[in-house]
Amino acid sequence: MAQQDLLSRIDLWAGRLNRLPRLGRVILSLLITLELVVLVSIVVDGLLIDEVVAGDVGAGMPILIEAVFGVIFYSLGWWALVGFDQPWRATTASVLYFAAGVIGLGLILILVLYGLAFGYLL
Numbered sequence: 503m504a505q506q507d508l509l510s511r512i513d514l515w516a517g518r519l520n521r522l523p524r525l526g527r528v529i530l531s532l533l534i535t536l537e538l539v540v541l542v543s544i545v546v547d548g549l550l551i552d553e554v555v556a557g558d559v560g561a562g563m564p565i566l567i568e569a570v571f572g573v574i575f576y577s578l579g580w581w582a583l584v585g586f587d588q589p590w591r592a593t594t595a596s597v598l599y600f601a602a603g604v605i606g607l608g609l610i611l612i613l614v615l616y617g618l619a620f621g622y623l624l
Contacts (some may be wrong), residue, residue: 517535517593524584531579534603539572539607588602 522530546564553559582599584590616622 507602512594512597515597515600516594519583519592519596521613524590527583527590528580530600531576531583534599534606535572535576535579537603538575539568541609542571543568576614 506521519527543553546567548561550564550567554561554564580586582593582595
Protein backbone atom coordinates (compact mmCIF):
# COMPACT_ATOMS: atom_id res chain seq x y z
CA MET A 503 0.00 0.00 0.00
CA ALA A 504 2.88 2.38 0.71
CA GLN A 505 4.25 1.94 -2.83
CA GLN A 506 0.85 2.84 -4.31
CA ASP A 507 0.59 5.90 -2.06
CA LEU A 508 4.05 7.09 -3.19
CA LEU A 509 3.12 6.64 -6.84
CA SER A 510 -0.10 8.57 -6.40
CA ARG A 511 1.81 11.47 -4.78
CA ILE A 512 4.31 11.49 -7.63
CA ASP A 513 1.42 11.52 -10.11
CA LEU A 514 -0.21 14.37 -8.18
CA TRP A 515 2.94 16.52 -8.29
CA ALA A 516 3.60 15.57 -11.91
CA GLY A 517 0.12 16.84 -12.74
CA ARG A 518 0.89 20.13 -11.02
CA LEU A 519 4.14 20.47 -12.94
CA ASN A 520 2.29 19.69 -16.19
CA ARG A 521 0.03 22.69 -15.60
CA LEU A 522 2.98 25.11 -15.44
CA PRO A 523 3.69 27.04 -18.62
CA ARG A 524 7.01 26.44 -20.37
CA LEU A 525 8.48 29.77 -19.20
CA GLY A 526 7.48 28.93 -15.63
CA ARG A 527 9.29 25.59 -15.85
CA VAL A 528 12.40 27.27 -17.31
CA ILE A 529 12.46 29.77 -14.42
CA LEU A 530 11.81 27.01 -11.89
CA SER A 531 14.71 25.01 -13.32
CA LEU A 532 16.95 28.07 -13.09
CA LEU A 533 15.98 28.79 -9.48
CA ILE A 534 16.50 25.19 -8.39
CA THR A 535 19.87 25.15 -10.16
CA LEU A 536 20.95 28.35 -8.41
CA GLU A 537 20.06 27.08 -4.97
CA LEU A 538 21.76 23.73 -5.55
CA VAL A 539 24.90 25.49 -6.79
CA VAL A 540 24.87 27.70 -3.68
CA LEU A 541 24.82 24.57 -1.53
CA VAL A 542 27.61 22.98 -3.56
CA SER A 543 29.65 26.18 -3.31
CA ILE A 544 29.40 26.13 0.48
CA VAL A 545 30.82 22.62 0.52
CA VAL A 546 33.50 23.25 -2.13
CA ASP A 547 34.63 26.51 -0.56
CA GLY A 548 34.77 24.87 2.86
CA LEU A 549 36.88 22.04 1.53
CA LEU A 550 39.26 24.11 -0.59
CA ILE A 551 39.67 27.39 1.30
CA ASP A 552 42.77 26.25 3.21
CA GLU A 553 44.40 24.92 0.03
CA VAL A 554 43.69 28.16 -1.83
CA VAL A 555 45.13 30.27 0.99
CA ALA A 556 48.20 28.04 1.18
CA GLY A 557 48.67 28.33 -2.58
CA ASP A 558 48.34 24.60 -3.24
CA VAL A 559 45.22 25.16 -5.37
CA GLY A 560 44.63 28.01 -7.79
CA ALA A 561 42.20 30.72 -6.78
CA GLY A 562 39.91 29.90 -9.70
CA MET A 563 39.58 26.18 -8.98
CA PRO A 564 36.57 26.44 -6.61
CA ILE A 565 34.77 28.64 -9.14
CA LEU A 566 35.51 26.18 -11.94
CA ILE A 567 34.20 23.24 -9.89
CA GLU A 568 31.04 25.17 -8.99
CA ALA A 569 30.50 26.19 -12.63
CA VAL A 570 30.75 22.56 -13.74
CA PHE A 571 28.18 21.57 -11.14
CA GLY A 572 25.99 24.47 -12.30
CA VAL A 573 26.04 23.27 -15.90
CA ILE A 574 25.28 19.71 -14.80
CA PHE A 575 22.40 20.78 -12.56
CA TYR A 576 20.93 23.07 -15.20
CA SER A 577 21.17 20.36 -17.86
CA LEU A 578 19.41 17.92 -15.55
CA GLY A 579 16.78 20.52 -14.72
CA TRP A 580 16.19 21.36 -18.36
CA TRP A 581 15.85 17.68 -19.21
CA ALA A 582 13.49 17.03 -16.27
CA LEU A 583 11.38 20.20 -16.24
CA VAL A 584 11.46 21.61 -19.76
CA GLY A 585 12.43 18.72 -21.98
CA PHE A 586 14.11 18.40 -25.32
CA ASP A 587 11.12 16.72 -26.94
CA GLN A 588 7.80 18.33 -27.65
CA PRO A 589 5.26 17.90 -26.17
CA TRP A 590 6.81 17.63 -22.72
CA ARG A 591 5.15 15.64 -19.93
CA ALA A 592 6.22 15.56 -16.29
CA THR A 593 7.76 12.29 -15.14
CA THR A 594 9.17 10.92 -11.91
CA ALA A 595 12.46 12.66 -12.75
CA SER A 596 10.62 15.99 -12.88
CA VAL A 597 9.11 15.45 -9.47
CA LEU A 598 12.44 14.30 -8.01
CA TYR A 599 14.24 17.37 -9.39
CA PHE A 600 11.54 19.59 -7.91
CA ALA A 601 11.85 17.71 -4.59
CA ALA A 602 15.62 18.29 -4.66
CA GLY A 603 14.87 21.98 -5.06
CA VAL A 604 12.49 21.98 -2.09
CA ILE A 605 15.03 20.12 0.05
CA GLY A 606 17.78 22.50 -1.09
CA LEU A 607 15.64 25.50 -0.17
CA GLY A 608 15.03 24.00 3.26
CA LEU A 609 18.77 23.49 3.77
CA ILE A 610 19.50 27.07 2.76
CA LEU A 611 16.88 28.36 5.19
CA ILE A 612 18.39 26.23 7.98
CA LEU A 613 21.86 27.60 7.18
CA VAL A 614 20.56 31.19 7.20
CA LEU A 615 18.79 30.66 10.54
CA TYR A 616 21.93 29.04 11.95
CA GLY A 617 23.99 31.97 10.75
CA LEU A 618 21.58 34.47 12.27
CA ALA A 619 21.44 32.58 15.57
CA PHE A 620 25.22 32.46 15.97
CA GLY A 621 26.04 35.86 14.48
CA TYR A 622 27.66 34.74 11.25
CA LEU A 623 25.40 36.87 9.07
CA LEU A 624 25.41 40.11 11.08
